[in-house]
Amino acid sequence: MPNSSMSNQTTVENWLKAQLAEQLSLEAEAIKATEPLTRYGLDSIDAVTMVGDIEDVLDEELPSTLFWDYPTIAKSAQFLVENYDVSALADAKDEPVEELEETVAAPVASAGKSKGWGGLFG
Amino acid sequence: MTNLEQYQTAEALEKALGDPNIPESVMSFQKVMEIDETEAFPHEEIEWLYNWKLADYYTPTNCGGKFTNFEEFVAIVRVLCRRDQTTGIAFTTMFWSFLCWMAGTEEQKAKLSKFVREEHGAMCLGYSEKEHGSDLVNGDLTATKVPGGYLLNGEKWPINRATISGISFVLARTGEKGEAKGLSLFMVDKREIADSEYYNLPKIHTHGIRASDMSGIGFKNCFVPDSMLLLKEGDGLELGLKGFQITRTLCAAFSLGAVDTALRTTLNFASERVIYNKTVFDLPQPRRILVDAFLDILLCDCETIGAARGFSVIPQQFSVWASVVKYFVTTQIENTINNIYPVLGSRFYMRDEHDFGMFQKILRDNSIISMFDGSTVVNLHALMLQFRQLTKQRRRRQPETMKGIAERLEQIFSLANPVPAFDANKLELFGRGMDDPLHGLEVALKKLDELQQNAELNQEVLSKLINLGNIVLEELDAHDSEIANSKFEFGHDQSPELFEIAKKYCTLHASACCLHMWLYNRNSLGDFFAQGEWLVLSLHRLLRTIRPLPYTISEHYIENVAQELVKLHQENKSFSIVPIQLAEANTIKQEDNTNAELINV
Numbered sequence: 001m002p003n004s005s006m007s008n009q010t011t012v013e014n015w016l017k018a019q020l021a022e023q024l025s026l027e028a029e030a031i032k033a034t035e036p037l038t039r040y041g042l043d044s045i046d047a048v049t050m051v052g053d054i055e056d057v058l059d060e061e062l063p064s065t066l067f068w069d070y071p072t073i074a075k076s077a078q079f080l081v082e083n084y085d086v087s088a089l090a091d092a093k094d095e096p097v098e099e100l101e102e103t104v105a106a107p108v109a110s111a112g113k114s115k116g117w118g119g120l121f122g
Numbered sequence: 123m124t125n126l127e128q129y130q131t132a133e134a135l136e137k138a139l140g141d142p143n144i145p146e147s148v149m150s151f152q153k154v155m156e157i158d159e160t161e162a163f164p165h166e167e168i169e170w171l172y173n174w175k176l177a178d179y180y181t182p183t184n185c186g187g188k189f190t191n192f193e194e195f196v197a198i199v200r201v202l203c204r205r206d207q208t209t210g211i212a213f214t215t216m217f218w219s220f221l222c223w224m225a226g227t228e229e230q231k232a233k234l235s236k237f238v239r240e241e242h243g244a245m246c247l248g249y250s251e252k253e254h255g256s257d258l259v260n261g262d263l264t265a266t267k268v269p270g271g272y273l274l275n276g277e278k279w280p281i282n283r284a285t286i287s288g289i290s291f292v293l294a295r296t297g298e299k300g301e302a303k304g305l306s307l308f309m310v311d312k313r314e315i316a317d318s319e320y321y322n323l324p325k326i327h328t329h330g331i332r333a334s335d336m337s338g339i340g341f342k343n344c345f346v347p348d349s350m351l352l353l354k355e356g357d358g359l360e361l362g363l364k365g366f367q368i369t370r371t372l373c374a375a376f377s378l379g380a381v382d383t384a385l386r387t388t389l390n391f392a393s394e395r396v397i398y399n400k401t402v403f404d405l406p407q408p409r410r411i412l413v414d415a416f417l418d419i420l421l422c423d424c425e426t427i428g429a430a431r432g433f434s435v436i437p438q439q440f441s442v443w444a445s446v447v448k449y450f451v452t453t454q455i456e457n458t459i460n461n462i463y464p465v466l467g468s469r470f471y472m473r474d475e476h477d478f479g480m481f482q483k484i485l486r487d488n489s490i491i492s493m494f495d496g497s498t499v500v501n502l503h504a505l506m507l508q509f510r511q512l513t514k515q516r517r518r519r520q521p522e523t524m525k526g527i528a529e530r531l532e533q534i535f536s537l538a539n540p541v542p543a544f545d546a547n548k549l550e551l552f553g554r555g556m557d558d559p560l561h562g563l564e565v566a567l568k569k570l571d572e573l574q575q576n577a578e579l580n581q582e583v584l585s586k587l588i589n590l591g592n593i594v595l596e597e598l599d600a601h602d603s604e605i606a607n608s609k610f611e612f613g614h615d616q617s618p619e620l621f622e623i624a625k626k627y628c629t630l631h632a633s634a635c636c637l638h639m640w641l642y643n644r645n646s647l648g649d650f651f652a653q654g655e656w657l658v659l660s661l662h663r664l665l666r667t668i669r670p671l672p673y674t675i676s677e678h679y680i681e682n683v684a685q686e687l688v689k690l691h692q693e694n695k696s697f698s699i700v701p702i703q704l705a706e707a708n709t710i711k712q713e714d715n716t717n718a719e720l721i722n723v
Contacts, residue, residue: 038301041613042612043613049507049552065303065360068302
């Protein structure tokens with residue numbers, strides 16, 4: 001189904017663009033799918049880390065060198081569409097960076113310090 | 123003699139090398155000081171180590187050697203480096219052979235095995251370049267494809283053992299600059315390339331490890347056959363980064379070897395020197411400094427030995443664990459050495475007084491360890507990139523996850539049980555958010571709670587451990603909350619604050635390793651270890667750096683640890699959670715090395 005896979009391709013590309021835009025402080029519109037990711041300041045180790053972000057959404061284990069082997073958004077999106085069920089990315093498209101669930105309300109630094117000596121020396 | 127089999131080779135090597143205080147011993151303090159002063163490469167000492175068949179312990183059993191896991195390896199390297207880091211490091215450039223053991227063809231492995239074990243061959247790692255430092259993907263050294271092989275062009279610098287080695291692992295660019303798949307790794311055998319097509323760069327004069335062959339290598343249209351390529355073209359960076367996970371972890375052994383001598387030589391002085399009608403060691407302040415140094419070694423032991431064994435159980439988590447060990451242990455030990463020199467007084471600065479002037483040499487030599495093979499900045503950066511994943515994964519843990527973590531922790535930290543053979547194929551570029559030592563903290567806390575039923579244990583110690591363990595948990599929860607609330611950005615403009623958060627993570631990691639180490643070895647590492655007072659003091663020492671705590675938690679515990687320190691010093695045993703017997707004056711082994719020949723000069 002060319003239309004479906006084309007739409008999947010666009011979905012993945014947009015998700016990746018949004019992801020990059022968020023984490024490199026860029027405008028998503030300024031990112032071209034056919035440019036090497038390194039051009040936007042994503043170095044080799046960052047690219048490995050970003051694989052983990054996609055794994056989280058897809059709940060799949062991906063090759064850690066995904067963005068090394070497919071170094072543009074277009075190529076990596078094509079690889080993902082051809083090899084994985086990417087529908088989860090469509091659901092996540094409005095929330096480009098998966099927010100960590102906030103379960104601890106208190107800010108951290110003060111949370112630690114406010115505990116004083118932890119009752120250890122009472 | 124320790125009853126742990128994995129430490130017996132280290133003890134045997136110790137005995138064979140002899141007491142370093144005796145000038146005639148191999149790698150004696152007098153000899154290594156002379157070597158340092160002349161800055162001449164320690165050929166004789168290296169050859170002695172080859173003749174002792176030490177290269178076997180750097181070569182896996184399935185490649186013809188005796189290596190099975192890194193716990194034994196770490197103990198061996200400590201034996202070398204307590205005498206001399208220059209020689210220890212020069213011999214241990216052989217750990218780069220793991221690049222071939224993990225990625226080589228059967229033919230490449232057989233050739234390298236023969237080279238190191240039978241031909242006494244050595245190797246170097248050519249990654250960094252003068253203009254690019256650790257920015258590997260932008261290197262200028264290129265490999266251009268030609269029929270049957272490649273032509274290398276460019277220089278690598280600064281490279282330890284670049285000149286005095288037969289094999290150079292060279293990272294060369296086969297693609298465009300900046301491309302992660304644009305690098306390829308070659309195992310260049312200098313015997314098989316034309317002399318006219320490569321050259322060595324002059325020896326670099328350094329602050330420490332002065333007798334090292336710190337130099338460089340250059341290639342000019344140098345033909346290397348296809349058989350020298352490791353894996354496929356473009357696989358160089360992945361292989362290189364995985365190799366770093368191994369070598370970065372092992373760097374901790376260089377530090378731990380050196381600090382033993384730094385503390386021992388200071389104790390030699392402090393226990394003899396009398397001022398105000400007391401020995402220096404009997405004065406409260408110097409005594410405390412030396413006790414703290416001993417604690418530093420014990421807590422770094424827990425992190426290092428845990429990691430060395432962890433390689434065999436959870437190799438896929440080492441993008442995190444290797445960064446923690448490399449940063450934490452090497453900088454902690456740097457601080458330890460800096461902390462104790464005031465006890466030694468002005469002698470710390472002298473090149474020929476007091477134990478042949480070893481302290482100043484250690485101070486200089488050791489300062490490179492936190493820098494090479496990935497600096498503190500590189501390691502903290504690698505760690506912080508994984509924070510979001512670590513936090514997410516920790517929050518997702520289910521009872522089933524905890525069961526798996528608990529089983530792995532027991533396997534990793536129970537020193538009495540052998541670990542499986544190391545499988546380098548399981549190394550991963552990123553850890554998928556897994557970090558068993560910290561994610562299994564609750565396992566340790568639960569075990570501490572259960573121990574409250576144990577009448578044999580000192581309940582005061584246990585109560586303090588539970589409180590300190592809970593502080594670790596609170597701080598870890600706080601860390602996760604902070605990461606969850608912060609915006610993450612890629613790139614190299616990470617905030618100084620994030621570097622501090624990464625350092626704190628390492629402190630918590632070390633705390634967790636200390637707890638695990640104690641819990642799984644209470645019945646196997648002797649009374650002092652089992653008592654747990656050292657653990658209370660170690661956790662307190664670690665946590666005091668991230669939370670306001672009283673300076674002293676128990677004078678009584680400090681005194682008991684001081685007594686153990688004195689005992690190990692008097693019995694001439696290593697300062698460690700697994701104290702091995704050090705060479706005694708009457709165990710010098712005489713070896714005739716006068717006819718030794720080096721094949722790679």
